[in-house]
Amino acid sequence: MEKLAIDGGTPARRTPLAEWPIYGELELKLLKEVLESGKWGGAGAAAKAGYEPKLPLLERKFAELQNAAHAVSVVNGTVAITVALQAAGLKPGDEVIVPPYTFIATASAALAYGIIPVFADIEEHTLLIDPEKVEERITPKTKAIIAVHLAGAPANMTRLGQIAAKHGLKLIEDAAQAVGASWEGKGVGAIGDLGTFSLQSSKNLNAGEGGIVTTNNREYWENAWSICNVGRIPSGGWYQHERFGQNYRMTEFQAAIALAQMTRLEEQMARRERNAKLLTELLADVEGIRLLEDDPRITRHAYHLYMFKLERSFAERVDKADFARKAAAEGVPISTGYIPLNRNVSIVETTKMWTGEERVYECPVCERICEKEALWLTQNVLLSDEAAVRETAHALRKVAESY
Ligand SMILES: *Cc1c(COP(=O)(O)O)cnc(C)c1O
Numbered sequence: 240m241e242k243l244a245i246d247g248g249t250p251a252r253r254t255p256l257a258e259w260p261i262y263g264e265l266e267l268k269l270l271k272e273v274l275e276s277g278k279w280g281g282a283g284a285a286a287k288a289g290y291e292p293k294l295p296l297l298e299r300k301f302a303e304l305q306n307a308a309h310a311v312s313v314v315n316g317t318v319a320i321t322v323a324l325q326a327a328g329l330k331p332g333d334e335v336i337v338p339p340y341t342f343i344a345t346a347s348a349a350l351a352y353g354i355i356p357v358f359a360d361i362e363e364h365t366l367l368i369d370p371e372k373v374e375e376r377i378t379p380k381t382k383a384i385i386a387v388h389l390a391g392a393p394a395n396m397t398r399l400g401q402i403a404a405k406h407g408l409k410l411i412e413d414a415a416q417a418v419g420a421s422w423e424g425k426g427v428g429a430i431g432d433l434g435t436f437s438l439q440s441s442k443n444l445n446a447g448e449g450g451i452v453t454t455n456n457r458e459y460w461e462n463a464w465s466i467c468n469v470g471r472i473p474s475g476g477w478y479q480h481e482r483f484g485q486n487y488r489m490t491e492f493q494a495a496i497a498l499a500q501m502t503r504l505e506e507q508m509a510r511r512e513r514n515a516k517l518l519t520e521l522l523a524d525v526e527g528i529r530l531l532e533d534d535p536r537i538t539r540h541a542y543h544l545y546m547f548k549l550e551r552s553f554a555e556r557v558d559k560a561d562f563a564r565k566a567a568a569e570g571v572p573i574s575t576g577y578i579p580l581n582r583n584v585s586i587v588e589t590t591k592m593w594t595g596e597e598r599v600y601e602c603p604v605c606e607r608i609c610e611k612e613a614l615w616l617t618q619n620v621l622l623s624d625e626a627a628v629r630e631t632a633h634a635l636r637k638v639a640e641s642y
Pocket of ligand 1: 315344416
């Protein structure tokens with residue numbers, strides 16, 4: 240057995256990992272164009288002659304990328320979720336079914352508008368919302384489901400679509416981690432009623448901060464646009480506020496960076512896919528490691544992260560935080576991942592503030608996986624050269640064998 244780096248051995252990963260963000264001359268050029276145009280924001284000031292505003296261009300290109308008819312740019316991916324729920328017609332007091340294994344924004348964005356998140360457990364083999372657990376959470380107050388395409392893997396949109404249709408619920412896709420992903424050939428964010436994306440620094444398409452709402456429904460698009468533009472309507476006057484809205488606009492600077500980053504997306508996606516496939520091959524027979532299963536209806540996985548699990552029996556005797564510490568010493572950036580949102584104090588307390596009730600939603604699969612099994616490799620690994628990926632896989636094998 241090889242000596243672990245944590246015990247003074249040689250770290251398994253020596254090839255440098257990819258840096259993030261990745262940028263070049265194009266970002267500079269487009270930023271300069273914005274600066275010199277005089278049009279820095281998403282509304283108001285007119286641009287100098289000959290300047291084509293970048294936000295509408297980004298919205299057009301992004302909608303096209305995801306096969307959606309419409310897109311609205313917003314300040315971030317959290318606000319995008321609140322806006323999508325409002326645009327779909329949800330009201331304070333309504334309930335929305337969400338998975339407990341996701342970034343906190345999926346639930347807190349609902350609570351921001353008084354909409355109550357209700358947690359349906361995740362699938363053991365994908366870590367995504369389990370459609371069969373959704374139905375048992377439906378009450379007369381349920382108005383929507385949020386599918387989260389975690390780590391770039393689309394949730395089961397076919398089954399969720401059937402359940403939403405049967406019960407008259409809206410289906411919203413939190414695709415913050417899934418730019419470029421598709422399910423049965425259709426871009427995520429264009430399958431349900433509305434989709435939401437994040438352009439935050441860590442996400443696959445990075446504008447520093449930013450978000451996008453997508454939809455194929457013209458009425459939802461108008462609602463979303465209006466909510467983000469202080470209740471104005473697309474063809475209305477500056478002081479004509481027809482509905483409740485706020486200023487959720489992105490800047491032209493962010494659109495410039497996002498447009499430049501979009502030109503790098505396809506190459507980066509191909510690299511992520513290649514490296515994920517290699518990791519899957521190299522880790523498949525490591526005792527103690529259990530890989531996730533991708534539904535064959537996933538036509539493109541965005542591989543924002545590479546999530547995997549410790550095998551259940553292995554995880555009974557091996558502490559996953561200890562595994563992560565040993566992997567980190569080998570030079571592998573690894574995260575122990577989310578904690579269950581159904582148990583998060585701010586979610587429970589804010590739900591209580593709105594409903595007056597202490598609500599407990601049991602999600603045993605999520606709770607066990609969070610505590611004992613789930614680990615993630617970061618995107619730096621997925622964007623690296625083959626040598627670094629091979630060394631990463633070797634490091635995980637070395638750590639697993641040490642137990
Ligand atoms: C990042 C993220 C968000 C929030 O996006 P921000 O742009 O950071 O506000 C929402 N949902 C998921 C699943 C995310 O990963």
